[in-house]
Amino acid sequence: MSNPRIRLDVDARRAQLLEHALTLFSAKTFDEVSVADVARAAGVSQGLLYHYFPGKRALFLAALESAADRLVSEAIVTSELPAHAGAAERYASLRAGLDHYLRWVEQRAVAYRFLLRGGFGSDPDVAAVVSRTRDAFVDRIREGLGAGPDDPTARCLGIGWAAMVEVVSLEWLETADLTRCEVVEVLSQAAARLFAPLVMKG
Amino acid sequence: MSNPRIRLDVDARRAQLLEHALTLFSAKTFDEVSVADVARAAGVSQGLLYHYFPGKRALFLAALESAADRLVSEAIVTSELPAHAGAAERYASLRAGLDHYLRWVEQRAVAYRFLLRGGFGSDPDVAAVVSRTRDAFVDRIREGLGAGPDDPTARCLGIGWAAMVEVVSLEWLETADLTRCEVVEVLSQAAARLFAPLVMKG
DNA sequence: ATCCACTATTGAATATGAGTCAACAGTGGC
DNA sequence: GCCACTGTTGACTCATATTCAATAGTGGAT
Numbered sequence: 001m002s003n004p005r006i007r008l009d010v011d012a013r014r015a016q017l018l019e020h021a022l023t024l025f026s027a028k029t030f031d032e033v034s035v036a037d038v039a040r041a042a043g044v045s046q047g048l049l050y051h052y053f054p055g056k057r058a059l060f061l062a063a064l065e066s067a068a069d070r071l072v073s074e075a076i077v078t079s080e081l082p083a084h085a086g087a088a089e090r091y092a093s094l095r096a097g098l099d100h101y102l103r104w105v106e107q108r109a110v111a112y113r114f115l116l117r118g119g120f121g122s123d124p125d126v127a128a129v130v131s132r133t134r135d136a137f138v139d140r141i142r143e144g145l146g147a148g149p150d151d152p153t154a155r156c157l158g159i160g161w162a163a164m165v166e167v168v169s170l171e172w173l174e175t176a177d178l179t180r181c182e183v184v185e186v187l188s189q190a191a192a193r194l195f196a197p198l199v200m201k202g
Numbered sequence: 203m204s205n206p207r208i209r210l211d212v213d214a215r216r217a218q219l220l221e222h223a224l225t226l227f228s229a230k231t232f233d234e235v236s237v238a239d240v241a242r243a244a245g246v247s248q249g250l251l252y253h254y255f256p257g258k259r260a261l262f263l264a265a266l267e268s269a270a271d272r273l274v275s276e277a278i279v280t281s282e283l284p285a286h287a288g289a290a291e292r293y294a295s296l297r298a299g300l301d302h303y304l305r306w307v308e309q310r311a312v313a314y315r316f317l318l319r320g321g322f323g324s325d326p327d328v329a330a331v332v333s334r335t336r337d338a339f340v341d342r343i344r345e346g347l348g349a350g351p352d353d354p355t356a357r358c359l360g361i362g363w364a365a366m367v368e369v370v371s372l373e374w375l376e377t378a379d380l381t382r383c384e385v386v387e388v389l390s391q392a393a394a395r396l397f398a399p400l401v402m403k404g
Numbered sequence: 405a406t407c408c409a410c411t412a413t414t415g416a417a418t419a420t421g422a423g424t425c426a427a428c429a430g431t432g433g434c
Numbered sequence: 435g436c437c438a439c440t441g442t443t444g445a446c447t448c449a450t451a452t453t454c455a456a457t458a459g460t461g462g463a464t
Contacts, residue, residue, distance in 0.1 A: 160366035167365035193395040
């Protein structure tokens with residue numbers, strides 16, 4: 001670069017690099033983004049990047065953590081409720097919390113996608129495979145359940161429950177603190193509670 | 203390699219390569235597994251791999267898809283129900299389906315982890331960040347809800363609902379076929395239905 | 405049985421991009 | 435205006451993804 005050197009203090013430079021890394025890693029896969037890309041975006045030599053981060057992977061993780069930190073500190077709020085608040089009050093508080101969360105998600109869409117897909121799904125092809133599998137799952141369940149209505153809300157619930165099954169299954173594999181039967185119990189009851197209103201309606 | 207050349211027909215070789223790829227990619231990150239590793243595991247030259255797959259990424263995706271295909275065809279079953287089956291019958295069928303699913307997950311744990319964490323989540327550090335974020339989320343909700351019991355079942359439900367929130371939020375970002383308010387509605391009602399029994403008990 | 409065309413397979417060569425390092429240049433104190 | 439300090443650079447090394455011309459099993463025709 002023929003640019004004159006611009007000297008920043010450590011924190012500013014680090015933050016700037018993280019910002020650019022986050023943007024790039026949000027748009028493309030880990031291995032599609034080169035260290036050179038990040039450096040170029042920040043208008044900085046490649047070597048400097050290694051002065052601030054031990055390596056590409058560390059840079060990626062740092063960006064991920066910064067996204068996570070922001071999410072936790074900004075998006076997840078809880079209004080202080082009196083100890084013996086009623087159910088209705090609690091419910092209202094939950095809704096308010098969710099609304100705040102979704103507003104944040106809406107605004108910081110890029111960072112949110114990065115955090116949750118970041119692991120794997122910036123890659124559209126990978127996301128497609130997982131998504132296709134999930135849809136197949138939802139479809140068969142819908143058949144089995146006698147296929148209620150097919151409005152967006154129902155679809156939403158279906159996808160949500162499928163995600164629940166996936167994550168709970170994974171968690172079960174890792175920690176094994178429930179028996180298979182108990183997991184079946186939890187998930188099927190969940191389905192019953194979630195879908196009962198729909199099935200009745202349809 | 204000093205091995206004598208072993209000649210296989212296309213399908214057998216391709217399947218063998220996929221199998222080894224799946225095993226390796228399940229254990230390590232995409233970029234931690236080298237093409238040479240896969241070739242070595244299969245006892246084959248690196249060049250041959252490129253005869254069967256256009257590149258590393260394609261190999262990875264093919265392995266992912268094969269895992270997905272197996273999941274869909276083997277793990278997701280639905281027993282044929284009579285058209286006007288009662289609710290109890292449907293529920294029993296759902297439970298049976300889930301049990302079958304979880305048995306499959308148990309047996310094919312490696313492939314399952316690969317499929318869902320696959321892209322990048324074999325990476326423990328990435329998984330840790332996402333998991334930590336989710337836990338923070340669950341914790342705050344628990345507080346807000348007046349913290350019911352903390353048995354594994356409740357934890358399971360909490361994680362499941364959090365996963366639901368995440369995936370539904372992502373889906374909402376992509377397709378935007380619901381308003382924010384509607385999403386809040388779906389998710390908070392889901393929470394109410396899922397957690398109501400617990401909160402009463404606790 | 406032997407040659408032949410066909411294609412699975414190899415090993416070495418090339419290209420791309422991650423990571424290293426000694427030299428350079430702003431910046432603040434004397 | 436000189437000096438020590440540290441943010442910054444660009445050219446180097448090295449690992450590994452990708453390519454390709456050459457090699458060797460295989461099955462069929464004579």
